[in-house]
Amino acid sequence: MRAGPFGALGISFRVMAYLDHAATTPMLAEALDAYVAAARQIGNPSSLHADGRCARRQVEESRERVAAVLGARPSEVIFTSGGTESDNLATKGIFWARGLPRVVASAVEHHAVLDSVDWLGSHEQATVDWLPVDDLGRVSVPGFAELLAAHGPEIAVVSVQWANNEVGTVQPIAELAALAAQAGIPFHTDAVQAVGQVPVDFAGSGVAALTVSGHKLGGPVGVGALLLGRDVACTPLSHGGGQERDVRSGTLDTPGVVAFAVAVEAATKTQQEYAVRVATLRDDLVSRVRAAVPDAIYNGDPDRRLPANAHFSFPGCEGDALLLLLDAQGVSCSTGSACSAGVAQPSHVLLAMGANDDRARSSLRFTLGHTSTEADVDALLAALPGAVERARRATAWKTPR
Amino acid sequence: MSGGVDSAVAAARAKHAGHDVTGVHLALARNPQTYRTGARGCCTLEDSRDARRAADVIGIPFYVWDMAEKFHEDVVDDFVAEYAAGRTPNPCLRCNEKIKFAAVLDRAVALGFDAVVTGHHARLGADGLLRRSVDLAKDQSYVLAVLTRAQLDRACFPLGDSTKAQVRAEAAERGLAVADKPDSHDICFIADGDTRGFLASRLGEAPGDIVDAHSGAVLGQHQGAFGYTVGQRKGLDLRVPASDGRPRYVLSITPKTNTVTVGPREDLAVDIVTATRPIWHGEPTPTECEVQLRAHGEVARAEVTVDGDGLTARLHTPARGVAAGQAIVAYRPDPAGDIVLGSATIALSERTTAEPGATAADSDPVGSADRSGLVRAAGAPSRA
Numbered sequence: 158m159r160a161g162p163f164g165a166l167g168i169s170f171r172v173m174a175y176l177d178h179a180a181t182t183p184m185l186a187e188a189l190d191a192y193v194a195a196a197r198q199i200g201n202p203s204s205l206h207a208d209g210r211c212a213r214r215q216v217e218e219s220r221e222r223v224a225a226v227l228g229a230r231p232s233e234v235i236f237t238s239g240g241t242e243s244d245n246l247a248t249k250g251i252f253w254a255r256g257l258p259r260v261v262a263s264a265v266e267h268h269a270v271l272d273s274v275d276w277l278g279s280h281e282q283a284t285v286d287w288l289p290v291d292d293l294g295r296v297s298v299p300g301f302a303e304l305l306a307a308h309g310p311e312i313a314v315v316s317v318q319w320a321n322n323e324v325g326t327v328q329p330i331a332e333l334a335a336l337a338a339q340a341g342i343p344f345h346t347d348a349v350q351a352v353g354q355v356p357v358d359f360a361g362s363g364v365a366a367l368t369v370s371g372h373k374l375g376g377p378v379g380v381g382a383l384l385l386g387r388d389v390a391c392t393p394l395s396h397g398g399g400q401e402r403d404v405r406s407g408t409l410d411t412p413g414v415v416a417f418a419v420a421v422e423a424a425t426k427t428q429q430e431y432a433v434r435v436a437t438l439r440d441d442l443v444s445r446v447r448a449a450v451p452d453a454i455y456n457g458d459p460d461r462r463l464p465a466n467a468h469f470s471f472p473g474c475e476g477d478a479l480l481l482l483l484d485a486q487g488v489s490c491s492t493g494s495a496c497s498a499g500v501a502q503p504s505h506v507l508l509a510m511g512a513n514d515d516r517a518r519s520s521l522r523f524t525l526g527h528t529s530t531e532a533d534v535d536a537l538l539a540a541l542p543g544a545v546e547r548a549r550r551a552t553a554w555k556t557p558r
Numbered sequence: 559m560s561g562g563v564d565s566a567v568a569a570a571r572a573k574h575a576g577h578d579v580t581g582v583h584l585a586l587a588r589n590p591q592t593y594r595t596g597a598r599g600c601c602t603l604e605d606s607r608d609a610r611r612a613a614d615v616i617g618i619p620f621y622v623w624d625m626a627e628k629f630h631e632d633v634v635d636d637f638v639a640e641y642a643a644g645r646t647p648n649p650c651l652r653c654n655e656k657i658k659f660a661a662v663l664d665r666a667v668a669l670g671f672d673a674v675v676t677g678h679h680a681r682l683g684a685d686g687l688l689r690r691s692v693d694l695a696k697d698q699s700y701v702l703a704v705l706t707r708a709q710l711d712r713a714c715f716p717l718g719d720s721t722k723a724q725v726r727a728e729a730a731e732r733g734l735a736v737a738d739k740p741d742s743h744d745i746c747f748i749a750d751g752d753t754r755g756f757l758a759s760r761l762g763e764a765p766g767d768i769v770d771a772h773s774g775a776v777l778g779q780h781q782g783a784f785g786y787t788v789g790q791r792k793g794l795d796l797r798v799p800a801s802d803g804r805p806r807y808v809l810s811i812t813p814k815t816n817t818v819t820v821g822p823r824e825d826l827a828v829d830i831v832t833a834t835r836p837i838w839h840g841e842p843t844p845t846e847c848e849v850q851l852r853a854h855g856e857v858a859r860a861e862v863t864v865d866g867d868g869l870t871a872r873l874h875t876p877a878r879g880v881a882a883g884q885a886i887v888a889y890r891p892d893p894a895g896d897i898v899l900g901s902a903t904i905a906l907s908e909r910t911t912a913e914p915g916a917t918a919a920d921s922d923p924v925g926s927a928d929r930s931g932l933v934r935a936a937g938a939p940s941r942a
Contacts, residue, residue: 477621477623477624478665478669481580481619481621481669482669482670484619485580485619485670547668547669547670548669550668551664551665551668551669552668
């Protein structure tokens with residue numbers, strides 16, 4: 158019998174520890190119940206008969222629930238298929254509607270914004286300004302002010318994420334949005350990682366558009382929303398039946414929307430106590446990882462940070478080797494960004510924060526969620542030291558034989 | 559797991575045998591974008607998806623390992639450099655030697671694995687001897703013979719006892735969608751199959767003379783000696799017909815003078831092959847055995863002698879189209895599958911006796927330095 162890392166380490170049972178809630182988190186029981194109940198009913202919300210009106214009522218009540226807990230008006234909630242669509246709609250749609258040549262985004266955006274903005278530069282003749290970040294991943298407010306002073310009248314749209322999906326750094330969104338508002342520029346924020354984790358208030362933040370996704374906060378995959386200020390012009394990406402303020406055509410996914418609203422409401426209402434609980438767990442994880450691997454580098458802003466995020470570089474290791482070894486012991490985590498071929502690329506976020514290629518490749522993200530317990534952290538710490546030691550040996554293949 | 563049927567069935571068999579198996583697909587393209595739409599090769603995104611689906615069906619974990627940089631250095635750059643030096647490399651052999659059973663194996667062992675399992679058609683049994691596959695048409699022992707004892711000790715080839723048809727049938731039985739996926743025959747990093755174009759884009763055009771081996775006369779021009787292979791007949795575009803009207807073949811390529819030398823077919827024959835960097839598994843030499851001089855090539859009876867840094871084979875019947883850079887692999891015929899005795903890289907091939915029908919067999923109008931120069935095998939290096 159040839160043994161893999163699993164057997165070779167003498168572990169005879171598979172410990173399950175899901176530490177990748179930022180990738181997707183289990184659905185909340187109430188959201189799943191709401192989904193199933195709605196899915197049993199018939200009715201296209203655009204139909205005029207009783208069944209249609211019933212579906213429409215559920216959609217509109219969901220819209221009101223989402224609006225209420227996120228500080229928006231119901232008419233500002235545009236249901237979409239999720240974060241990627243919302244980010245595409247906001248960046249491309251506002252760019253097209255405004256007819257101005259410049260687009261501004263931070264260098265650490267999720268690919269849904271990063272690649273949309275990059276595409277506007279390569280295919281729509283947009284001039285793109287990438288906002289740099291410091292070593293903690295923060296966008297500079299004075300730097301943004303300087304950019305606005307130099308190019309404000311040419312800027313069509315600005316997009317800066319509320320919180321970073323890899324290193325968890327929370328951006329100074331209110332300050333940045335206020336500057337953009339003064340200059341009369343619509344400001345979009347990708348708040349996919351923020352809603353339910355930190356307080357998010359659409360009106361209070363002063364942003365013009367905000368992306369939220371269902372499956373990151375206990376709702377279903379495939380549904381999300383773009384909160385879009387009523388006075389913000391946005392050209393649709395796809396054309397059809399004119400649903401959702403004529404900005405997002407397509408039959409609404411009633412059960413998805415219903416479950417999404419339940420999840421947004423639950424996640425938002427319990428946000429404070431959740432954040433305290435999960436941050437305590439996270440802090441424990443961080444201190445134990447540092448004790449076990451003293452040279453581990455804790456990436457991101459230690460203070461203004463998502464409560465469930467812990468992100469490390471493990472010098473001398475390759476992130477994908479660590480991931481394999483932890484996976485073999487039932488610990489699920491993430492290396493950060495991966496391309497569609499599944500090849501671990503050095504994280505653009507870490508590189509933007511000034512990390513070198515090796516440090517970027519040696520990073521691993523652990524994210525907690527509503528189902529996380531101390532046992533998950535225990536399982537990680539049981540597996541991590543051995544995995545780090547092995548991963549360090551495995552980097553030897555790179556050195557000349 | 560390349561995404562093909564062989565590695566999928568190999569993985570399934572290893573798992574079925576009770577091993578703790580993890581599927582690994584190698585990302586070998588530096589820029590995967592350029593490979594995205596390619597239907598050929600073994601490192602497209604489509605192949606990666608096929609491999610992933612096979613792993614799902616087999617029920618094993620699956621990862622993609624990025625070996626692009628190492629592959630480029632050790633296989634692609636080497637391939638180009640070898641052609642530039644007038645030799646004919648075998649990139650699949652090099653990949654086995656430097657990537658699959660070196661970089662991948664080392665990394666795997668460090669991570670806690672014991673062996674690398676591949677879908678190569680070759681036998682490696684309990685006796686530790688590497689043997690030909692039962693399917694002689696698909697046998698890949700030639701491109702595995704470069705492996706050292708230590709590498710073989712950590713290798714596992716579950717397909718050697720099966721024919722390709724049996725492997726496909728088993729894949730279908732196991733519900734693997736790759737069961738009827740066509741074989742790949744091309745060099746995986748040359749997506750369009752145009753080896754000459756690939757080399758030209760890297761080495762640039764280098765016009766030179768095509769010279770008659772016997773008269774020394776310049777018969778035509780070429781745009782780069784790397785575009786020619788020993789034994790090649792077509793595409794020479796010679797303006798001057800041969801005096802006897804018979805077809806002419808590429809006999810040698812001489813990078814130093816950027817010359818392609820052509821002559822009659824019988825001049826391709828050689829009977830002494832000298833090779834470097836031998837891997838030898840202990841059989842005392844000199845020994846009478848069989849040698850294979852290129853992938854899927856015919857075997858020749860020979861007396862093989864191995865000393866410290868070289869291997870010499872005296873062929874009992876001359877062979878044609880023997881190219882420097884290719885491997886010479888020595889086999890001991892055996893009813894349980896011909897046994898690989900060892901291999902080495904062909905450096906030089908010479909003729910010591912006149913072949914019947916040859917004219918001026920030993921004369922060398924181009925000069926001995928050129929004639930002993932590195933000759934190249936007919937045909938493009940085939941993927942094995």
